[in-house]
Amino acid sequence: MKDIANELGVSISTVSRALKDHYDISPELIVKVKELAQKWNYTPNPFAVGLLKQRTKTIGVLVPDLVTYFYSSIISGIESGARERGYHIIIKSSQESSQKAKESLQNLLDLRVDGLIVCLSQDAVDVSDFDLILASEIPLVFFDRVCRVDEFSSVVIDNVSAARELTVHLFENGYRRIAHIAGPENLNISRERIAGYLEGLEDCGLSFNPDYLVHCDLSIDQSALATDQLLSHPLPPDAVFGVNDTVIFSAMKVLKKKGLKVPCDVGLVGFTDEFHATVVEPNLTAIAHPTFEIGKEAVGLLLDEIQAETKHPARQVALKAKLIVRESSIRKRGGVSKVSFEDH
Amino acid sequence: MKDIANELGVSISTVSRALKDHYDISPELIVKVKELAQKWNYTPNPFAVGLLKQRTKTIGVLVPDLVTYFYSSIISGIESGARERGYHIIIKSSQESSQKAKESLQNLLDLRVDGLIVCLSQDAVDVSDFDLILASEIPLVFFDRVCRVDEFSSVVIDNVSAARELTVHLFENGYRRIAHIAGPENLNISRERIAGYLEGLEDCGLSFNPDYLVHCDLSIDQSALATDQLLSHPLPPDAVFGVNDTVIFSAMKVLKKKGLKVPCDVGLVGFTDEFHATVVEPNLTAIAHPTFEIGKEAVGLLLDEIQAETKHPARQVALKAKLIVRESSIRKRGGVSKVSFEDH
DNA sequence: GTGAAAGCGCTAACAC
DNA sequence: GTGTTAGCGCTTTCAC
Numbered sequence: 045m046k047d048i049a050n051e052l053g054v055s056i057s058t059v060s061r062a063l064k065d066h067y068d069i070s071p072e073l074i075v076k077v078k079e080l081a082q083k084w085n086y087t088p089n090p091f092a093v094g095l096l097k098q099r100t101k102t103i104g105v106l107v108p109d110l111v112t113y114f115y116s117s118i119i120s121g122i123e124s125g126a127r128e129r130g131y132h133i134i135i136k137s138s139q140e141s142s143q144k145a146k147e148s149l150q151n152l153l154d155l156r157v158d159g160l161i162v163c164l165s166q167d168a169v170d171v172s173d174f175d176l177i178l179a180s181e182i183p184l185v186f187f188d189r190v191c192r193v194d195e196f197s198s199v200v201i202d203n204v205s206a207a208r209e210l211t212v213h214l215f216e217n218g219y220r221r222i223a224h225i226a227g228p229e230n231l232n233i234s235r236e237r238i239a240g241y242l243e244g245l246e247d248c249g250l251s252f253n254p255d256y257l258v259h260c261d262l263s264i265d266q267s268a269l270a271t272d273q274l275l276s277h278p279l280p281p282d283a284v285f286g287v288n289d290t291v292i293f294s295a296m297k298v299l300k301k302k303g304l305k306v307p308c309d310v311g312l313v314g315f316t317d318e319f320h321a322t323v324v325e326p327n328l329t330a331i332a333h334p335t336f337e338i339g340k341e342a343v344g345l346l347l348d349e350i351q352a353e354t355k356h357p358a359r360q361v362a363l364k365a366k367l368i369v370r371e372s373s374i375r376k377r378g379g380v381s382k383v384s385f386e387d388h
Numbered sequence: 389m390k391d392i393a394n395e396l397g398v399s400i401s402t403v404s405r406a407l408k409d410h411y412d413i414s415p416e417l418i419v420k421v422k423e424l425a426q427k428w429n430y431t432p433n434p435f436a437v438g439l440l441k442q443r444t445k446t447i448g449v450l451v452p453d454l455v456t457y458f459y460s461s462i463i464s465g466i467e468s469g470a471r472e473r474g475y476h477i478i479i480k481s482s483q484e485s486s487q488k489a490k491e492s493l494q495n496l497l498d499l500r501v502d503g504l505i506v507c508l509s510q511d512a513v514d515v516s517d518f519d520l521i522l523a524s525e526i527p528l529v530f531f532d533r534v535c536r537v538d539e540f541s542s543v544v545i546d547n548v549s550a551a552r553e554l555t556v557h558l559f560e561n562g563y564r565r566i567a568h569i570a571g572p573e574n575l576n577i578s579r580e581r582i583a584g585y586l587e588g589l590e591d592c593g594l595s596f597n598p599d600y601l602v603h604c605d606l607s608i609d610q611s612a613l614a615t616d617q618l619l620s621h622p623l624p625p626d627a628v629f630g631v632n633d634t635v636i637f638s639a640m641k642v643l644k645k646k647g648l649k650v651p652c653d654v655g656l657v658g659f660t661d662e663f664h665a666t667v668v669e670p671n672l673t674a675i676a677h678p679t680f681e682i683g684k685e686a687v688g689l690l691l692d693e694i695q696a697e698t699k700h701p702a703r704q705v706a707l708k709a710k711l712i713v714r715e716s717s718i719r720k721r722g723g724v725s726k727v728s729f730e731d732h
Numbered sequence: 733g734t735g736a737a738a739g740c741g742c743t744a745a746c747a748c
Numbered sequence: 749g750t751g752t753t754a755g756c757g758c759t760t761t762c763a764c
Contacts, residue, residue: 087498089439089499095439110463111457112460116457116460119454123480134481136467154432
C-alpha cells in the first residue's frame with residue numbers, strides 16, 4: 045500500500061480510500077490504484093485490520109472428533125456456509141476429552157475468533173467452562189450435544205420424537221422386547237433418546253423393563269459389553285435400539301458372532317448418518333441426521349449473531365430427523381425367528 | 389497489558405519483558421506481573437504479534453473434500469501434530485474443483501498463514517496456480533495427490549509397489565483376468581497405480597489386455613459405468629483392482645446387483661482406508677493407507693520448513709502402505725465359480 | 733533494572 | 749478531493 049502511494053505520488057490514506065471506492069476520490073485515481081494493487085497482488089493484511097477492527101472473519105469449530113462421518117460431514121456444512129459468507133474456520137478436536145476441549149476453547153479465544161461452534165465432548169459434566177465465553181461475549185452456537193440452552197443458541201434434532209418413532213416402528217414390525225443401549229447420562233442426546241424410548245414403549249402399551257435399558261460410554265468395546273449383557277438376560281430382547289452409530293455397529297458384530305440373525309432373531313435400529321447405514325449388511329434402519337444442514341444451520345445462526353447490532357437472545361433450532369426404514373428392522377415374510385416365535 | 393502496567397506503576401515494556409521472563413527484570417516484579425496477568429486472564433493479542441512478527445502460528449489445509457474418511461482422518465493427524473507444536477489449522481475444501489481450490493489458496497495466502505498443506509483436486513491439470521505460492525515463499529507440503537515434487541515437499545505412499553503387490557496377490561489367489569479401474573490420468577495416484585498394475589501383470593507373466601484397463605472420474609456413477617463396461621466384455625475379468633474406495637464400493641454394488649459373488653466369481657481389491665473395508669461384506673482386501681501418519685508427517689515436514697533458518701530443499705516422504713488381506717480376494721476352498729472354472 | 737519511542741499495516745476523524 | 753495524524757496491542761532498540 046505504501047508502495048502504491050509512492051508510485052502514484054499520493055498519500056497512503058488516499059490509497060486506502062480508493063481501494064474501498066470511497067465517494068470523494070477521483071474516479072481516475074481509483075482505477076489507477078486498483079490496477080496497481082492488482083498488478084502487485086496486494087491484499088490487506090488481516091492482522092492490521094484485525095488489530096484495528098477487533099474482528100477476524102474467522103470462526104472456531106470444536107468437535108469431539110474429526111474422523112467420524114457425523115462430525116466431518118457437519119464440518120463440511122460449516123465450511124460451506126462460512127465460505128459463502130466470507131468467513132474462515134479454525135478447527136480443533138477435543139478427542140472426546142473435556143480437558144482438551146477446555147484447552148482448545150482457550151486457544152480459540154486467544155486467537156480472537158469472531159465466534160464459536162461447539163459440540164460437547166462425551167465426558168462434559170462441568171459446563172462452567174463456558175462461563176468464560178459468556179464473559180467474553182463471543183457468540184457461541186452448540187450443536188447436537190448441547191448445554192445451557194438458555195444462554196447459548198443451539199442446533200439439534202428432535203431426539204425425543206425420533207427415538208419414539210424408532211421404538212414404535214420396532215413394535216409395528218412385531219418386536220416386543222425392545223432394548224435400548226443408551227449413552228452417558230450427562231449428554232442431552234442420551235437423556236432425550238431415553239425419554240423418547242420410554243414414550244414409545246408407552247405408546248405401544250409395552251411396559252418398561254429396566255433390564256432392557258443399559259448404558260455405555262459409546263466406545264466399541266463398551267457397546268459390545270452392553271450387547272452381551274442384554275443377550276445374557278434370561279429373556280433376551282428381540283430388538284435393540286442403539287443411541288448411535290458405533291453402538292449399533294458394535295452390537296451388530298456381536299450378534300453375528302453369536303449366530304443371531306438380523307432382523308430375523310433380533311431387530312436393530314439406531315441413530316446414524318447416511319453413509320455407513322447402507323454399507324453394512326443388512327442395511328440399517330435408522331434415524332438419519334441431516335448432518336450437512338446441521339452444519340449450515342449452526343454457522344447461519346452464529347453469523348447472524350456475529351453480525352447483529354444488538355445481542356440476540358439464544359435461539360434453539362430443532363431440525364427434523366427422518367426415519368429411514370431399511371432391512372435391519374423388517375422381518376422377512378414367513379421368516380419368523382425362534383425368539384419371536386416363543387414370544388407370540 | 390496497559391492496565392497491568394498502570395496497576396503496578398511500571399511501563400508497558402517492562403510488563404512485556406516480565407511476561408517473557410526477560411533476564412534483567414527483578415524476579416519479584418515478574419511474579420507480580422504474572423499473577424495479575426493470570427487474574428485478568430490476559431492473553432497476547434495475536435494480531436498485534438502477527439503484525440509485528442509476520443507470523444501467525446496458523447497453517448492452512450486444503451483438501452478435495454471434508455467428508456471422506458480418507459481426508460478426515462488425515463486432517464485428524466494434521467490437527468494432532470499441529471496442536472502438539474502449538475499451531476492452529478484453518479481448513480478449506482476445494483470440493484474437487486480446481487477453481488475453488490484456487491480461490492481457497494488465495495484466501496489462505498491473504499490470511500497470511502505460516503504454511504500450507506494441500507491435496508490436489510481431481511481436475512487439477514494446470515498446476516501453475518502454485519507459482520503464486522513459490523513466489524510468496526510460504527512453505528507448502530503436498531500429500532497423496534501431488535505435483536511439482538522438485539519444488540514442494542510431499543508425503544505420499546509408494547503407490548507403484550503397492551499396486552504391484554495387489555496385482556500379484558490376485559494372481560496368487562487364482563485370478564487370471566485382472567482388470568483395473570483407474571482414476572483421472574492427470575493425478576499421480578492414478579498414473580502410479582496403473583504403473584504398478586502393469587508391473588504386477590508382468591511379474592506374473594500375464595499379458596496386458598487394454599480392454600481390462602478403464603478410466604473413471606472417481607464418482608460413484610462413473611465407477612458403476614466402468615464396472616458395467618468391464619462386465620460386458622465377451623471374456624469379462626475375474627478380478628477387479630480399483631484405484632480407490634469409491635470405485636470399489638460402487639463396483640461391489642454393481643456385482644451384487646448382477647448376482648455375481650465376491651470373491652467367488654470376481655475378486656475385488658482396492659486402495660482404501662481402514663474403516664469402510666471391514667464394514668462391507670465381504671470384507672475388502674485392500675492397501676490400507678496410514679492416514680493419521682500421513683497427516684502427522686505432512687505437518688511435521690511443514691513445521692520443519694517453517695521453523696528452518698534457511699530454505700529447505702523439497703523433501704519427499706513415501707510412507708509404507710500395507711496390504712491387508714481380507715475376504716474379497718480369497719476364494720473359499722472348493723468354491724470355484726463358474727467364471728474361473730471356464731478359465732482353468 | 734526500567735522507561736521512552738518507533739513501528740508492524742491499516743483506518744478514520746479531522747484538517748485543509 | 750486529498751493529506752495528516754492518532755492509534756489498534758505489542759516488541760525491541762536505545763537510552764539512562
